[in-house]
Amino acid sequence: MARAEAQHVSTTTRLHNYASVQGEPVLLQAIRDHLKRKSTLDIDEKCIQVMSGGTSGLSVVCNTLLSAGDEVLLPAPFWPLIRGIVASRGATAVEIPFFTRLDETDFDVTAALETSITERTVALYINTPNNPTGRVLSPHVIDAMLKVAVKHNLWVLTDEAYEELRFTDEAPSPVWANPTVRDRVIATHTLSKGYGLAGARVGFTHGPVEIMAQIRAVQTFNVYCAARPMQLGAARALNDGRGWVDHARALYHEAGRRSADALGLPHPEGGTFLFFDTKPYLREGETSSVPFLLRCLDAGVLLTPGSASGRDYERYARLCFTCVPRHELDEALACLKAALNAQL
Numbered sequence: 001m002a003r004a005e006a007q008h009v010s011t012t013t014r015l016h017n018y019a020s021v022q023g024e025p026v027l028l029q030a031i032r033d034h035l036k037r038k039s040t041l042d043i044d045e046k047c048i049q050v051m052s053g054g055t056s057g058l059s060v061v062c063n064t065l066l067s068a069g070d071e072v073l074l075p076a077p078f079w080p081l082i083r084g085i086v087a088s089r090g091a092t093a094v095e096i097p098f099f100t101r102l103d104e105t106d107f108d109v110t111a112a113l114e115t116s117i118t119e120r121t122v123a124l125y126i127n128t129p130n131n132p133t134g135r136v137l138s139p140h141v142i143d144a145m146l147k148v149a150v151k152h153n154l155w156v157l158t159d160e161a162y163e164e165l166r167f168t169d170e171a172p173s174p175v176w177a178n179p180t181v182r183d184r185v186i187a188t189h190t191l192s193k194g195y196g197l198a199g200a201r202v203g204f205t206h207g208p209v210e211i212m213a214q215i216r217a218v219q220t221f222n223v224y225c226a227a228r229p230m231q232l233g234a235a236r237a238l239n240d241g242r243g244w245v246d247h248a249r250a251l252y253h254e255a256g257r258r259s260a261d262a263l264g265l266p267h268p269e270g271g272t273f274l275f276f277d278t279k280p281y282l283r284e285g286e287t288s289s290v291p292f293l294l295r296c297l298d299a300g301v302l303l304t305p306g307s308a309s310g311r312d313y314e315r316y317a318r319l320c321f322t323c324v325p326r327h328e329l330d331e332a333l334a335c336l337k338a339a340l341n342a343q344l
């Protein structure tokens with residue numbers, strides 16, 4: 001895959017100059033082509049903004065949309081940084097136990113969202129495949145969520161970080177392509193995950209033209225532009241990197257299955273995480289996962305506390321699997337199994 005470090009100043013004119021705020025033309029075109037492959041929609045260039053990765057993209061979106069006191073619905077558990085991004089605007093992250101309830105027969109998606117809505121609710125955040133549960137939302141669940149957003153006139157903020165790391169056979173149409181929410185959906189993507197370019201800090205956001213003009217204005221004062229050499233590398237990755245992405249997806253899929261088997265958990269449907277209740281591993285009197293996590297750390301395994309992904313998940317832990325070479329994964333899993341068995 002072509003990467004930014006392979007580019008030379010002598011062969012790329014003004015490689016280290018500023019880019020335009022919106023983004024390099026070659027990357028904007030690569031993004032349009034990418035979005036067309038995912039949806040068949042031909043998104044107007046004016047509706048696209050290159051960002052310095054997903055974190056920065058979602059921060060700029062929240063800086064544009066949110067005022068102090070506004071409320072954002074966060075189906076939980078969620079990517080840990082989104083709660084802080086919302087809070088940094090003085091807005092309130094309204095946490096709704098969601099992904100861990102999807103298999104409950106009486107779980108009512110509409111009711112779960114509706115009961116959390118107030119007159120200050122302005123947006124609904126949707127992340128599928130989900131960090132940390134590895135769940136992929138079904139079209140049926142997504143439809144119910146979008147109906148609530150339309151009924152209550154909410155912005156829909158989609159987080160597409162794991163769009164390339166979905167392991168299910170069906171390829172559901174992206175949330176942002178749903179015709180019922182095209183006027184209210186703002187989607188943020190990143191090359192950090194499927195393309196393995198986390199250090200390059202390149203992502204992009206798209207949405208309705210008027211709000212994208214405001215987002216571009218906020219981007220100007222927050223970041224100005226994403227790094228030009230990295231934008232050129234990202235364009236090459238989007239245009240030519242599908243072989244890389246397919247290979248990465250297969251490796252992550254395998255690592256996810258093997259990690260889930262080691263823990264006796266269902267296989268993840270996407271993403272790079274497993275999220276589990278640590279109750280079987282807790283000792284008498286322990287109510288949060290922290291003592292368990294410390295014991296795992298002593299055994300050489302680093303897990304994330306579930307509370308980082310929502311206040312209802314104190315007893316949970318998140319495991320991140322990566323596509324390291326097979327023998328390294330085996331070593332890590334052996335270490336994890338030993339740590340778990342020692343606790344039972």
Ligand SMILES: Cc1ncc(COP(=O)(O)O)c(C=O)c1O
Pocket residue numbers: 052053054055056079127131159161162190191192198201202203
């Ligand atoms: C769900 C989700 N959204 C956004 C991001 C941020 O991505 P980036 O590395 O591009 O800032 C991450 C990174 O872990 C993530 O898991």
